[in-house]
Amino acid sequence: xxxxxxxxxxxxxxxxxxxxILWALGSSLVGVVIGALPGLTATMGVALMTxxxxxxxxxxxxxxxxxTYVGAIYGGSRSAILLNIPGTPxxxxxxxxxxxxxxxxxxxYAMGIATTGSVMGTLIGMFFLALFTxxxxxxxxxxxxxxxxxxxxxxxxISGNLTGSDPLKGWMAGFLGLFLATVGQESVYAFERFTxxxxxxxxxxxxxxxxxxxxxFAELLMVMREKRPPVELSPVDSVVPKLNDLWKYRRTxxxxxxxxxxxxxxxxxxxxxxxxxxxxAAKRASAEKEKFGKGSVEGLMAAETGDNACVxxxxxxxxxxxxxxxxxxxxxMAAMLIHGVRPGxxxxxxxxxxxxxxITMMLFALIGIxxxxxxxxxxxxxxxxxxxxxxVPIIFVLCTVGSFAIAARLFDVWVMLAFGIVGFALRLxxxxxxxxxxxxxxxxxxxxxLRRGLVLSGGDVTPFFTRPISAFLCxxxxxxxxxxxxxxxxxxxxxx
Amino acid sequence: xxxxxxxxxxWALGGGxxxxxxxTMDRLERHGAxxxxxxxxxxxxxxxxxxxxxxxxxLRPGAETQRSLVVTWGNTPLVLVLxxxxxxxxxxxxxxxxxxxxxxxxxxAIFEYPSFRRMALxxxxxxxxxxxxxxxxxxxxxxxxx
Numbered sequence: 001x002x003x004x005x006x007x008x009x010x011x012x013x014x015x016x017x018x019x020x021i022l023w024a025l026g027s028s029l030v031g032v033v034i035g036a037l038p039g040l041t042a043t044m045g046v047a048l049m050t051x052x053x054x055x056x057x058x059x060x061x062x063x064x065x066x067x068t069y070v071g072a073i074y075g076g077s078r079s080a081i082l083l084n085i086p087g088t089p090x091x092x093x094x095x096x097x098x099x100x101x102x103x104x105x106x107x108x109y110a111m112g113i114a115t116t117g118s119v120m121g122t123l124i125g126m127f128f129l130a131l132f133t134x135x136x137x138x139x140x141x142x143x144x145x146x147x148x149x150x151x152x153x154x155x156x157x158i159s160g161n162l163t164g165s166d167p168l169k170g171w172m173a174g175f176l177g178l179f180l181a182t183v184g185q186e187s188v189y190a191f192e193r194f195t196x197x198x199x200x201x202x203x204x205x206x207x208x209x210x211x212x213x214x215x216x217f218a219e220l221l222m223v224m225r226e227k228r229p230p231v232e233l234s235p236v237d238s239v240v241p242k243l244n245d246l247w248k249y250r251r252t253x254x255x256x257x258x259x260x261x262x263x264x265x266x267x268x269x270x271x272x273x274x275x276x277x278x279x280x281a282a283k284r285a286s287a288e289k290e291k292f293g294k295g296s297v298e299g300l301m302a303a304e305t306g307d308n309a310c311v312x313x314x315x316x317x318x319x320x321x322x323x324x325x326x327x328x329x330x331x332x333m334a335a336m337l338i339h340g341v342r343p344g345x346x347x348x349x350x351x352x353x354x355x356x357x358x359i360t361m362m363l364f365a366l367i368g369i370x371x372x373x374x375x376x377x378x379x380x381x382x383x384x385x386x387x388x389x390x391x392v393p394i395i396f397v398l399c400t401v402g403s404f405a406i407a408a409r410l411f412d413v414w415v416m417l418a419f420g421i422v423g424f425a426l427r428l429x430x431x432x433x434x435x436x437x438x439x440x441x442x443x444x445x446x447x448x449x450l451r452r453g454l455v456l457s458g459g460d461v462t463p464f465f466t467r468p469i470s471a472f473l474c475x476x477x478x479x480x481x482x483x484x485x486x487x488x489x490x491x492x493x494x495x496x
Numbered sequence: 497x498x499x500x501x502x503x504x505x506x507w508a509l510g511g512g513x514x515x516x517x518x519x520t521m522d523r524l525e526r527h528g529a530x531x532x533x534x535x536x537x538x539x540x541x542x543x544x545x546x547x548x549x550x551x552x553x554x555l556r557p558g559a560e561t562q563r564s565l566v567v568t569w570g571n572t573p574l575v576l577v578l579x580x581x582x583x584x585x586x587x588x589x590x591x592x593x594x595x596x597x598x599x600x601x602x603x604x605a606i607f608e609y610p611s612f613r614r615m616a617l618x619x620x621x622x623x624x625x626x627x628x629x630x631x632x633x634x635x636x637x638x639x640x641x642x
Contacts, residue, residue, distance in 0.1 A: 055638040168556070172507055172549045179514060179542040189524050191535040194517065217579070224607075225570040389614075392575070393603035394625050397596050400583050401629060405639040410588050413642070417583055421576075429503050447538040454532040 004130060007353055011360040020063060021364070027064040028368025029376075031071020032078075033383050037391065038085040039223035042072035042271070042328040043437070044215040048395070050208055050335040051402025058339035063361045065335055069328050070122060070311055070365035073271055074373070077114035077304055078380055081107055090271035090310075093279040093303035100295035108377070112241035113297055115373030117253070117304030120246070122366045124257025124305070125264065125312030126359050132265070133348065133355050136320040140345035143321070145456060146464050149449035150473035151267075152178075152442040155323050156435055157477050159268025163327075164432030167484045173431045174268075177439020178446055180205055187448060200411040207334045209403035209412040210419045210440060214433055215327075216399040217420025220392050222427060239377045249301045252282050256305035263306075264313020268438040270326035271307040271314075278306025312362055319343045319355055322445065327434040330441045338406075504554025511550050514543025571607070578603050592641040596626040 015024075027049065034045035049068045053061035076091030081098035094114065101110035143151070156178060160170025183194045184204030195201040246253070256278035263274040282302030283292045292299045314325030315332075322344040324330035336343055347355060372380065403416035423433060457463050464470055518540030523529060531537070578599065586595035601622030608614035633639045 052632075052637050052639075168549060168553055172546065172553070175542055175545050175549065179539060179546065182539045182542065186535045186538075188533055189527060189529065189535060191522065191524060193521065193535055193539060220579075221572055221575060224575045225572045227570065387614075389604055389607035390621055393578075393600045394621075394629075396579050396582070397600065397625060397629055400587060401592075401633055401639075401641060404587075404642045405633065405637075408640050410642060413583050413587065417580065424572075450538060451533060459530055459532040 004134070004356070007356040008130070008359060011353065011356040012363070014059075014357070015063065015360050015364060020060065023060055023064050024067045024361075024364035025368050025371070027067040028071040028365050029372060031068035031073075031365075032075035032369065032372050032380065034068070035072035035075025035091075036078040036087045036380055036383055037386065038079050038083070038087055039219055039226075039388075040395070041088045041215060041219060042069055042076075042090070043211070043331055043433075044219050045069070045072045046328045046331045046335070047208065047211045047215050048398055048402055050331060050338070051212065051398075051405050053335075054338070054405055058336075058341055059357060061339055062332075062336065062341070062358070063364065065332050066358065066361035067365040067368055069332060070308070070362060071369055071372075072328070073307055073311055074114075074118045074369040075380075076307075077118070078111065079384055081110045081114060082381060082384060088271070090275055090307040091303075092272060093275040093307075094300055096279070096293045097296045097299040097303075100293065101297070101300065104295050106295070108239040110297075110300060111373065111377060112239045113245065113300050114304045115239070115370065116241040116246060117256075117301045118308040118373070119366055119370055120253045121257050121260055121305035121308030122311065122362060122369075124254070125261045125309040126362050126366075128258075128261040128309075129312040129316055129362070130356070130359055132316050133319050134352075136265075136316060137345060137348035140320045141349075142469065143345060144467075145449040145453035146467050146470040147473065148321075148445055149453055149464065150470050150477070151321060151323055152446035152449065154473050154477055155267030155442055156439050157480055158266055159270075159438045160432070160435040161480055161484065162266075162269045162273050163434040164430070166430060169429070169431045170435045171481075173426060173433070174435030174439040177436040177441075178443045179439075180210075181440050181443020182447060187444075188451060200409065205440075206403075206406055206412050206415055207440060208331075208338070208406050209416040211331050211334065211437060212399050212403050213416035213419030213421075214423035214436060215331075216395065217416060218423030218427060218433070220396055220399075221420065221424040223388055224392055239374060245297065245301070249298055251285070252298050252302050253305050255281055255285065256302040257309040260306035260309030261313035261316075264310035264325045265316050267317055267323045267325060268327070268330070268434055270328075270434055271310040274310035274313075275303040275307035278302045278309075312359075315358055315362075319347050319358065320345060324438060324441060327437050330437045334441060500556070501554045504550045504552070506550070507553060508547050508550030511543045511545070511547030515540055515547060518543055574606070578606070587642045593626045593630050596629060597622040600625045 031045055034040045035042060045068045046065050049065055053064050072088060073090050076087030077094045079085050079087040080091040080094040081102050084095050084099035086092040086095055098110045156174035157171060160174040161167045164170045183201060185192050185202055192202050259278045259281055260274040263269055263277055279299055279302050282298055283289055286298055314329040317323045317325045318329050318333045324333045399416060400413055403412045406412055453464060465474055518536035521536035523534040582599035586599060601618045604618035604621050605615045630641060633641055
């Protein structure tokens with residue numbers, strides 16, 4: 001424990017430079033603005049910022065990305081409260097009570113509650129990040145090819161199951177992502193697959209342009225498809241949170257923080273599920289159930305604490321297993337690999353300092369959102385008046401230049417465009433994007449693990465089913481799939 | 497009008513095509529590759545899963561009675577034309593600053609029509625974006641522009 005504290009202290013000392021503080025504050029603000037604008041998500045923000053930070057030193061670049069991620073998840077609450085439109089899917093649960101409070105003339109108070117919940121959620125998540133990463137790291141050391149194969153498959157299946165309104169379509173999106181990851185040279189014989197003679201495809205589909213397309217370009221097309229009514233903002237009262245709210249809702253905060261972190265750890269599920277689960281748990285436990293949906297402070301606190309606690313939670317499997325806990329975490333993981341940082345089971349052995357660096361980055365982001373939540377509310381409210389006719393072309397320019405910047409080749413721009421159009425078509429068909437992204441990121445791990453496992457066993461598939469952890473993961477997948485097949489009706493109780 | 501049935505059929509066809517392509521892929525037996533190390537193994541299995549899921553989507557009970565997706569295109573075709581025109585037609589052929597200026601100005605002017613006051617601001621946004629993005633990428637983030 002003391003070693004952990006010492007490493008954390010070293011990380012804070014390392015990041016306490018003017019440059020790092022400015023990057024952290026700037027990127028948190030970018031995140032908050034992206035998150036506040038309906039239609040633009042945290043995943044898109046992190047993907048775009050990945051392209052901007054390519055040439056920065058790894059630690060600075062990841063600081064920017066983590067701050068953007070945390071800021072965007074927090075920023076979504078602004079439009080949820082003031083416009084009844086979630087800025088990001090993670091804030092959908094906040095609309096229910098946040099907007100109801102705004103209608104009662106308590107928009108500022110609701111934003112204060114959202115800030116309190118977000119800060120507390122991030123803090124609880126950071127605590128568990130520090131606590132669980134070494135523990136999970138030790139467990140992960142027992143993982144071999146067989147276990148990683150099932151873990152990759154589990155990530156795609158659980159992500160498809162929980163993100164979106166129809167698990168079957170979620171699984172289809174996930175397996176499409178896994179297939180797309182096989183395009184290009186395979187790792188054993190360098191044999192080119194599905195390249196159709198295109199030299200640029202030999203190295204596979206570039207991950208970042210694909211993500212920028214699926215989340216950036218596709219989101220822009222969705223945004224421009226909808227006609228938006230003129231923005232009518234609720235008046236804002238004082239945004240300073242009340243300390244007695246912290247004490248009054250302490251149980252809700254701790255419960256939601258734990259739920260959010262736990263959901264973050266589950267591969268590919270993400271912040272929206274965390275917010276809804278925390279909200280549902282708070283409603284079940286509340287003495288004032290009837291107030292939920294009509295301006296319940298407890299409900300808003302639960303949703304905001306849950307989704308923000310999910311952010312550090314989603315980093316735990318990234319750091320220990322190289323399996324992202326959410327779609328933005330998948331992009332963040334891709335950025336880590338680009339910057340030469342290799343998370344995985346050996347992280348606590350090879351570079352334990354990096355785990356505490358990530359916690360420090362979260363701490364900086366937390367300070368950023370606290371400042372913006374208290375001091376820049378009126379500026380952020382004005383952001384919501386921004387016209388999409390102006391924002392969309394500017395963001396598309398960034399998508400184009402960012403995709404080009406990865407390897408200085410126009411082919412990556414075409415990959416971005418193709419993924420944008422496919423992503424748009426899939427969204428129209430109600431296919432969720434998070435499993436697709438997870439599939440793209442996990443495809444290499446799945447294939448490598450399957451083939452390595454088969455080579456080790458001489459083609460015998462038995463170890464995939466007989467080793468304890470493998471058998472457990474396999475049984476879990478079968479249970480999840482069977483539970484959905486028993487009932488054919490897609491579950492429609494969640495907002496997408 | 498599209499339904500799960502049509503979508504399922506499209507996915508199943510795609511999955512079938514992947515399975516066929518993987519099955520007919522070189523198995524590299526001359527290099528000593530076993531069936532379980534053949535390059536087509538993993539994509540073939542994934543294609544098989546996609547084929548099965550596509551069939552399930554098309555045939556699951558209630559697929560026909562489910563709400564069909566009525567696609568409202570809105571501004572999408574125009575946005576697509578403008579964005580593809582910029583990324584494929586302008587970038588790489590014109591100097592980046594000029595291409596960006598033309599795209600941003602045209603995009604804003606078209607979508608702000610018929611507000612002439614807002615349309616008049618389009619070139620200003622175009623010029624500022626072109627200069628700011630150029631400066632940001634080349635001078636701050638040290639990234640090459642197309």
